[in-house]
Amino acid sequence: MIEFEDVTKQYPDGTVAVDQLSLRIPSNEITVFVGPSGCGKTTSLRMINRTIERSSGRISIDGEDINDKDPVALRRGIGYVIQHAGLFPHKTVVDNVATVPKLLGWDKKKSRSVAMELLERVGLDLKLAERYPAQLSGGQQQRVGVARALAADPLIMLMDEPFSAVDPIVRHQLQEELLRLQRDIGKTIVFVTHDIDEAIKLGDNVAVLRVGGKLAQFDPPKELLANPTDDFVESFIGQDRGYRKLTFLKADQLPLGPVPAELSLGDNGEPLGWQSNGELLPIGAAFQTGDSLRAAMDAVLTSPVGQGICVDEAGKAVGVIDYTALAGVLRP
Numbered sequence: 001m002i003e004f005e006d007v008t009k010q011y012p013d014g015t016v017a018v019d020q021l022s023l024r025i026p027s028n029e030i031t032v033f034v035g036p037s038g039c040g041k042t043t044s045l046r047m048i049n050r051t052i053e054r055s056s057g058r059i060s061i062d063g064e065d066i067n068d069k070d071p072v073a074l075r076r077g078i079g080y081v082i083q084h085a086g087l088f089p090h091k092t093v094v095d096n097v098a099t100v101p102k103l104l105g106w107d108k109k110k111s112r113s114v115a116m117e118l119l120e121r122v123g124l125d126l127k128l129a130e131r132y133p134a135q136l137s138g139g140q141q142q143r144v145g146v147a148r149a150l151a152a153d154p155l156i157m158l159m160d161e162p163f164s165a166v167d168p169i170v171r172h173q174l175q176e177e178l179l180r181l182q183r184d185i186g187k188t189i190v191f192v193t194h195d196i197d198e199a200i201k202l203g204d205n206v207a208v209l210r211v212g213g214k215l216a217q218f219d220p221p222k223e224l225l226a227n228p229t230d231d232f233v234e235s236f237i238g239q240d241r242g243y244r245k246l247t248f249l250k251a252d253q254l255p256l257g258p259v260p261a262e263l264s265l266g267d268n269g270e271p272l273g274w275q276s277n278g279e280l281l282p283i284g285a286a287f288q289t290g291d292s293l294r295a296a297m298d299a300v301l302t303s304p305v306g307q308g309i310c311v312d313e314a315g316k317a318v319g320v321i322d323y324t325a326l327a328g329v330l331r332p
């Protein structure tokens with residue numbers, strides 16, 4: 001656990017970036033710091049690895065004050081990922097990742113093989129391993145940044161707006177990959193973003209900060225959406241919080257209807273399209289039973305016939321749901 005107790009950061013010019021922040025960041029979970037520009041997110045994050053020193057208060061990791069640790073040793077146990085990945089431009093991708101194992105004293109061959117394993121783990125095409133960072137897309141560079149941060153097998157990962165500079169589709173993929181990776185590695189991740197949707201999607205816990213570096217609310221996303229503590233949090237979450245709440249309800253309780261005859265299926269039962277007046281209409285976005293109700297709603301809304309298709313893990317159609325049945329579930 002990382003604990004902030006009454007932590008304040010005042011910069012030499014008098015700016016109070018973080019004001020008496022107290023919170024507990026649980027181990028092996030993702031905690032997100034979110035808030036408007038200038039609210040002290042980055043300052044809070046960087047005080048954890050002491051690249052910014054706190055002015056007062058206490059920050060501890062598993063009970064030990066970080067100021068009692070050697071800063072270099074402290075940083076070695078903490079991975080750090082930043083917005084543009086911060087890769088070494090003159091090193092190849094694999095050498096970027098192998099840098100840390102080499103620093104830890106491993107030989108070149110072992111460092112490279114560990115680096116290749118990590119690149120595979122973060123979903124990078126290994127054909128890109130010998131390229132230089134400038135020859136990769138922004139999303140690919142971020143994957144390398146994550147692999148490099150994982151290279152020392154740190155218990156803690158600090159991630160400062162790591163996905164902000166990529167387009168929305170790649171961003172969505174990187175978020176999904178991070179969640180998948182976290183299911184395997186279970187690190188203590190502290191993640192900074194100004195995007196409340198990203199915070200809600202990724203965070204086990206979300207700390208909402210207001211300008212002046214004060215904590216407005218610290219809660220799991222579900223609680224944040226259901227009970228924002230004040231007007232600031234409510235307006236920061238936005239108008240559509242009722243819709244966002246659907247993210248936390250599972251679609252497996254939905255009363256699915258049978259697959260209708262008008263739905264064309266492939267050899268393995270996968271939906272191909274809706275037959276309508278001799279035409280085959282697209283199916284829209286199908287959902288799986290393990291998905292959220294938000295995904296089911298999206299499937300209904302994107303279906304040309306108002307029927308959301310539910311598929312199993314193999315992609316086989318197992319049932320459909322329409323507006324009326326969905327509304328029945330949504331009504332309190």
Ligand SMILES: Nc1ncnc2c1ncn2[C@@H]1O[C@H](COP(=O)(O)OP(=O)(O)OP(=O)(O)O)[C@@H](O)[C@H]1O
Nearest residue numbers: 011013015017036037038039040041042043044194
């Ligand atoms: N070195 C510095 N000297 C003086 N003030 C600083 C310094 N670094 C940051 N600040 C100020 O501290 C406040 C918090 O900055 P910080 O970068 O932590 O915020 P942030 O929430 O991460 O912002 P953003 O989302 O825009 O990156 C801001 O008012 C900023 O101008």
